[in-house]
Amino acid sequence: MPKLAINGGTPIRTEPYPIWPPVLDAEIEAVNRVLREGQMGRITRFGNGGSNETDKLREAWTAQYPGKDYALPCSSCCTALELALRNAGIGPGDEVITPPSTWVASNLAPSQVGADVVFADVSPDNYCLDPEAVEAAITERTRAILLVHVGGYCARMDEMMAVAERHDLVVIEDCAQAQGSKYKGRFVGTWGHFGCFSFDVGKLMPSGEGGMLTLDADDLAGDWIYGTCGHAGAQIDALAEGRHIDGWNYRMTELQAAILLAKLGRAEEEKWVRIKNAEHLRSRLAEIEGIGDVPHDPEQTYYSFMFKYDAAAFKGVHKRRFAEALAAEGINKLFSSPSDQEPAYRSAYFNPHGRDYSNVFCPVAERAYEHEAIGISGVEVLLGPETDMDQIADAIVKIQDNIDELISSDGQ
Numbered sequence: 001m002p003k004l005a006i007n008g009g010t011p012i013r014t015e016p017y018p019i020w021p022p023v024l025d026a027e028i029e030a031v032n033r034v035l036r037e038g039q040m041g042r043i044t045r046f047g048n049g050g051s052n053e054t055d056k057l058r059e060a061w062t063a064q065y066p067g068k069d070y071a072l073p074c075s076s077c078c079t080a081l082e083l084a085l086r087n088a089g090i091g092p093g094d095e096v097i098t099p100p101s102t103w104v105a106s107n108l109a110p111s112q113v114g115a116d117v118v119f120a121d122v123s124p125d126n127y128c129l130d131p132e133a134v135e136a137a138i139t140e141r142t143r144a145i146l147l148v149h150v151g152g153y154c155a156r157m158d159e160m161m162a163v164a165e166r167h168d169l170v171v172i173e174d175c176a177q178a179q180g181s182k183y184k185g186r187f188v189g190t191w192g193h194f195g196c197f198s199f200d201v202g203k204l205m206p207s208g209e210g211g212m213l214t215l216d217a218d219d220l221a222g223d224w225i226y227g228t229c230g231h232a233g234a235q236i237d238a239l240a241e242g243r244h245i246d247g248w249n250y251r252m253t254e255l256q257a258a259i260l261l262a263k264l265g266r267a268e269e270e271k272w273v274r275i276k277n278a279e280h281l282r283s284r285l286a287e288i289e290g291i292g293d294v295p296h297d298p299e300q301t302y303y304s305f306m307f308k309y310d311a312a313a314f315k316g317v318h319k320r321r322f323a324e325a326l327a328a329e330g331i332n333k334l335f336s337s338p339s340d341q342e343p344a345y346r347s348a349y350f351n352p353h354g355r356d357y358s359n360v361f362c363p364v365a366e367r368a369y370e371h372e373a374i375g376i377s378g379v380e381v382l383l384g385p386e387t388d389m390d391q392i393a394d395a396i397v398k399i400q401d402n403i404d405e406l407i408s409s410d411g412q
């Protein structure tokens with residue numbers, strides 16, 4: 001009789017993980033209220049009318065995650081990234097350094113403003129952009145570092161800011177997967193010049209779509225100019241001075257803001273549930289040979305809980321085959337790498353805009369993707385009871401104990 005579920009044995013877990021995101025009564029009520037008030041959009045014909053959910057969200061966000069002057073609600077993290085680059089005045093001829101281990105949006109953003117993307121490798125400990133690799137990649141055209149706190153784990157922001165200061169660079173933090181994470185006691189999105197967050201449906205605080213840009217007054221080129229195609233007070237002043245400020249529409253709707261306001265406090269509570277579960281899971285995984293820890297900050301969130309797989313302790317079974325076996329055991333919310341993506345420079349979704357990236361090779365990102373890094377979706381899995389964490393460890397132990405069975409069934 002086979003033991004492993006992949007071969008027809010009984011899985012460790014049979015029940016599905018909860019559907020994400022749950023929809024709460026408070027959110028339904030908030031949306032209904034805004035609709036009843038007839039204020040689904042932020043701007044009325046007569047100016048900034050409406051129920052001001054977005055304004056309330058700006059204030060509530062800054063109160064919960066202090067450290068920046070402004071929080072601008074946007075239509076997505078993609079638009080927040082673009083806005084950050086535009087606010088920094090980055091465009092054609094400029095280079096922006098990005099990591100290869102991310103969702104490709106981080107690498108596409110510079111192209112959106114006509115800048116060139118340069119890749120620097122991630123650090124071998126937690127797969128976030130490595131400050132030393134960044135410094136080595138700087139040229140006379142480099143204008144910005146666009147780093148990613150991948151999975152909720154934090155890039156080494158103190159070192160990154162020191163590099164940026166030495167070379168007079170703008171720092172944009174892609175916090176799409178890290179809302180609520182703190183690095184060395186300070187919230188991500190408040191270390192660099194700009195912080196960009198995502199509220200898309202799979203993220204830690206979803207409103208279907210949505211994003212947030214955090215920034216200081218000094219770095220703000222025009223605030224609502226970005227919501228009104230240039231029809232705003234700052235533009236009137238600029239035109240009077242013979243200047244023109246570009247405007248476009250990056251706005252979040254009042255409906256999204258109402259949902260997010262109903263979720264904001266809960267997001268912080270959920271972070272602590274994830275942290276507690278991560279600690280328990282980590283202590284169980286520490287007992288398993290061949291499963292390595294990914295260093296973490298004590299107050300970081302877990303969009304993905306990552307661990308390092310050493311095939312040598314599993315008789316050479318490749319991590320992808322191991323992950324298939326784990327999924328069959330019912331632990332099926334897995335990431336194939338830090339970002340669930342191949343290194344971005346070889347992604348079919350990365351648009352090089354005529355530049356040749358065929359010689360780019362980041363060994364740490366490659367090793368993470370091909371051999372080492374496995375993530376468990378922290379969004380829903382790490383919100384479960386402690387027994388769900390035990391199931392994960394039990395499933396890994398079961399596979400290890402029956403590794404010969406997995407090897408003999410390989411390829412079937």
Ligand SMILES: Cc1ncc(COP(=O)(O)O)c(C=O)c1O
Pocket residue numbers: 076077078079102103105106148174176177197198199200210211
């Ligand atoms: C690291 C990262 N950056 C940016 C984005 C883009 O976010 P959005 O879908 O809100 O545009 C995502 C979304 O998956 C992401 O994971």
